[in-house]
């Protein structure tokens with residue numbers, strides 16, 4: 001392949017590889033109010049921001065369902081339906097935003113990697129997007 005073809009072909013190739021994950025690199029389309037990150041992370045029992053959780057659900061469908069179920073059973077990674085009951089909000093957010101460093105330094109994340117044998121993918125969420133997904137996960141009915 002000539003250099004010019006490669007320059008033209010690379011974005012196409014990236015798109016083709018990404019398409020099965022339904023827009024895993026697509027940052028557009030989830031315009032979430034950036035001010036959301038200025039609020040403290042919500043505790044488990046705080047009222048759910050329904051609009052934010054809805055936006056988070058859309059992101060979850062596109063970027064997470066390839067590897068995570070919301071209900072019994074393992075996909076590639078763990079069932080996330082009750083993740084808010086077993087982990088701290090800041091930990092869940094860190095796992096979404098910086099899985100690579102979490103898998104290096106955090107003992108819980110490392111134990112999960114040992115168990116599942118596949119590294120959690122960095123889906124390149126912005127912080128507001130991660131907050132939306134966090135709200136969606138928090139809104140899941142969980143056994144308490």
Ligand code: HEC
Pocket residue numbers: 059060063064065066067068076077078080083087092095096103109112113114116117118119120121123125133
């Ligand atoms: C390529 C597959 C893959 C994708 C895509 C993925 N994950 Fe993961 N995730 C994993 C695996 C595998 C683990 C278990 C830890 C490990 O092995 O690294 C994990 C672990 C987690 C954990 C910790 C679960 C627990 O039990 O504590 C959270 C939270 C999480 N992922 C959230 C997400 C969210 C939210 C998305 C979408 C934005 C996402 N993941 C996308 C594979 C993935």
